[in-house]
Amino acid sequence: MTQVTVENVWKVYGDQTVLENINLEVEAGSFVALVGPSGCGKSTFLRMMLGDEAPSKGRILLDGVALDAEPSPDRGVVFQKYSVFPHLTALQNVMLGLEFAQSPFMGRLFGKAKKLARAESLEMLKCVGLSNAAGKYPSELSGGMQQRLAIAQALVKKPKILLLDEPFGALDPGIRAEVHEILLRLWREEGMTIFMVTHDLSEAFKLGTRVIAFDRLRTRPEEMKAYGATVTFDLDVDGKSVPPRPEMREELAAAAQ
Known part of the structure; x- marks a missing residue:
C-alpha cells in the first residue's frame, strides 16, 4: 500500500x-x-x-x-480508449506486461518463467471475468470486455x-x-x-x-x-x-x- x-x-x-x-x-x-x-x-x-x-x-x-x-x-494506468493490442489475444495482451518486466530487451519469456507468466495472466483474466475469452482477439470482444482486459493488463504487474x-x-x-x-x-x-x-x-x-x-x-x-x-x-x-x-x-x- x-x-x-x-x-x-x-x-x-x-x-x-x-x-x-x-x-x-x-x-x-x-x-x-x-x-x-x-x-x-x-x-x-x-x-x-x-x-x-x-x-x-x-x-x-x-x-x-x-x-x-x-x-x-x-504505477498502472487505464485510459478511456481501450489500450489493448489488436494483434494479440486477450491472454497475450495480459502476458505482455510480465514479459517486458522480466525480459525488457527481448520482450519474451521461455520455459518455467513463461509458464508462470501464463498462469498469472490466466488468473488475472479470471479475476475480471474473461476466463472464457483468453484466446480471443480484442475485435471479438465487446467494449466492456475490452475495458476489463485493459484493467487486467494494468493489474497483472501488481x-x-x-x-x-x-x-x-x-x-x-x-x-x-x-x-x-x-x-x-x-x-x-x-x-x-x-x-x-x-x-x-x-x-x-x-x-x-x-x-x-x-x-x-x-x-x-x-x-x-x-x-x-x-x-x-x-x-x-x-x-x-x-x-x-x-x-x-x-x-x-x-x-x-
Missing part, C-alpha cells in the same frame, strides 16, 4: 499555467476520484502521477520517496498505484456498473491506491473514498494564462457512496460540467 504526498505542485507550459499550488496527502489504499470542468488539469495531474510529465515546481512523493521521473511498474483516466465513459450504463463492481473488488483485494478522473459525479461518489475537485479560481481573461486550476473541494466519503450535503452536491455538479 502506498501513501502519496503532493507538495506545492505547479504545471506550466510556456506562458500557460495549467495547475497551481496543488497540495495533497493521500492515505495508502485510498480511492481518489478527481472531478472538475474540462481543461482544468485533471489528466495533466494524472500524467505527472504516472511519470509521463514532471511538475514545473513542487514534488510528488510515494511513501516519502520522490516519484520516479518516468513510468514504472509500480502496481502500488492505479491511475484511471475516464475509463468507463464509453460504456453503456449496465456494463459500466458491472465493471465498477469488478474494480471495487480488485481494489479491496489488492490494497492499491487509486486515482480516477471522471466527469460523472455519481460515479465519483459511488467508487471514491475521497472526491477532489479541480477548478480555476481566477477566470478573468487577463488571468487565464498566469493562473491555473487548483483544489477547490476535497471531501472524504466512505466507499459506500454517502452523498454530500445538497448545497455541496450542486457546487460539485457545477464544477464537473
